[in-house]
Amino acid sequence: MDKNVQEERFTEMIKFTPPLYKQRYQFIKDLVWKYKPKKVADLGCADCTLLWMLKFCSCIEVLAGLDICENVMKEKMHRLSPLPGDYLQPAERSLTVTLHHGSVAHKDPCMLGFDLITCIELIEHLEEPELEKFPEVVFGFMAPAMVVISTPNSEFNPLLPGVTPFRHPDHKFEWNRAEFQSWALNIARSYDYSVEFTGVGPPPTGMEEVGFCTQIGVFIRKYSQTKSLFNKKLLRYKSVIMMGFFYVFLYVVKVFKAVYPSLKDxxxxxxxxxxxxxxxxxxxxxxxxxxxxxxxxxxxxxxxxxxxxxxxxxxxxxxxxxxxxxxxxxxxxxxxxxxxxxxxxxxxxxxxxxxxxxxxxxxxxxxxxxxxxxxxxxxxxxxxxxxxx
Structure with missing residues (x-):
């Protein structure tokens, strides 16, 4: 079952306006308007809804999605294609959208050089070995200027009828705020990031102590090293190729690519x-x-x-x-x-x-x-x- 549909079912007794998943996406859009990243990747992009929303942000020139489930991406990827109006009135900016089939536990050079990486309701779907590799892949290897991670707040679960024990059958865990913050702070210290905690989906009046339904960590790199790190890593892979070795791309399937018409062309x-x-x-x-x-x-x-x-x-x-x-x-x-x-x-x-x-x-x-x-x-x-x- 689609995770947003499942969530709607569990939260029907507590009305979120707009729906909780839309609040998460709007949170990302607000960050994009504030920080103006040019290159954004969504890990665990699923039905590509967030990517579809972000393609209308004029500051973004590169959008990428990565998901382990190829079929879900293929069902919705047509939403990311240019429309006739995009050809009749090309935008001033260039825009390229790419979808990859692969795991967030694997490193691949195609995911280097991004300004913002989003992980919306992703980590709770990871098996323990994948979760252990996740920080090094995202913060150590990809090393974007900003990372946003959202995950369910288990303290809110008693207010949601029918949650037994997790909000979605594919969830491997659901953390309370102390657990999530401890995990996030450890990552921030290890990879030179700062992190701020917030959330969406406020609790009912009188139940404020349980916190937001969705907890969010916003990580920002302390030093502007993203570009230099990207160049060093890209140079390393080029050197490997020049020496006659073959580097195996772990995101082996490029599911989709669209290049939008642009006045720069x-x-x-x-x-x-x-x-x-x-x-x-x-x-x-x-x-x-x-x-x-x-x-x-x-x-x-x-x-x-x-x-x-x-x-x-x-x-x-x-x-x-x-x-x-x-x-x-x-x-x-x-x-x-x-x-x-x-x-x-x-x-x-x-x-x-x-x-x-x-x-x-x-x-x-x-x-x-x-x-x-x-x-x-x-x-x-x-x-x-x-x-x-």
Whole structure:
């Protein structure tokens, strides 16, 4: 049975709003918003709900999940795939999501270099040999800047009808607060971390002495050694490979990987810029034609005939050249000339491109430009066709 469903059954007599598992996930989200980690791994990710929530956090660029149960991940991993909207409006940040099938008791270089590692309701599912290896793997080997561990508080269990003896049939143990804190403080001392204790799921009024339903330890590395430790360990594995040895990756199965479209990718940036430029040009064209129509209607009762000022200029050597050099949108024949400088002045275009040179490079072969490349050429007839449709 899914552990969240089982928990809901046991806590139905005590109403947690929102549900307890959502409070745990929200606790992690709040930490992410506060500390802005770029790389986050969830150990014991199960149905990937926490990873799905975290993918919307704009600071995160790498998300990884690890679980011993491959089938559970495969059932829900589609939630982590990019949606059509992600391609239509790519984010500025890059985001890669990966799921691994493996044990938290094994070391593997793919789990190095993370800023935050979460272990939500995980340790109570570990057998004793795995629990003994857990601190060295997570705090010694992975060595992230921050680790968050949550686990049931057994002191709360008497308030939950039907808990015999544990909240979930797969639990190997459930600690009281003193047991959890003793274990956590020993880890913190051994691996140069500080640890603070808190929790979610407050007890009913008058029962405050039992503490939170879920107890949480937040570990923070005392010294900023994460990057240097990562580089040293990665160099060690590269050296082993160069010496002709084979390093066996213990998380042998990469269950899932998704790379989200990003404006950092030139391909997606070009698509976004061209789309915004075409939209902006249509807005400018519409405003210009509306203005010319209103001017004509004000001074004439005859049929509307759109002409630009340059069409009436006897001093122009070339009508098209005069229009191209104009700094404002203008009409010549059946086309509208919209200076690129005008398009670049729009905030969204400016924000996407950064420089005028970048704008020109991205749209040069994707839209129709004037002979000197200074303006975008838009057909008026298209406007009339759109109105008729």
């Amino acid at each position: 030139e391909k997606y940036l070009q698509i976004a810029v061209v789309s915004e430029v075409v939209f902006t040009a249509q807005v400018i064209k519409r405003n210009l034609l509306d203005h010319l129509h209103s001017e004509h209607e004000e001074y004439s009762d005859g049929p509307v005939e759109i002409k630009s000022k340059s069409q009436h200029s006897e001093n122009c050597v070339s009508e098209e050249l005069a229009v191209e050099k104009c700094m404002e949108p203008s009409v010549s024949g059946n086309v509208v000339y919209i200076p690129l400088t005008k398009i670049f002045s729009f905030p969204k275009v400016n924000q996407l491109c950064g420089t005028f040179e970048k704008l020109y490079k991205l749209i040069a072969d994707k839209v129709t430009l004037s002979s000197d490349g200074s303006a975008m050429v838009v057909d008026i007839e298209q406007e009339y066709e759109e109105e008729e449709n």
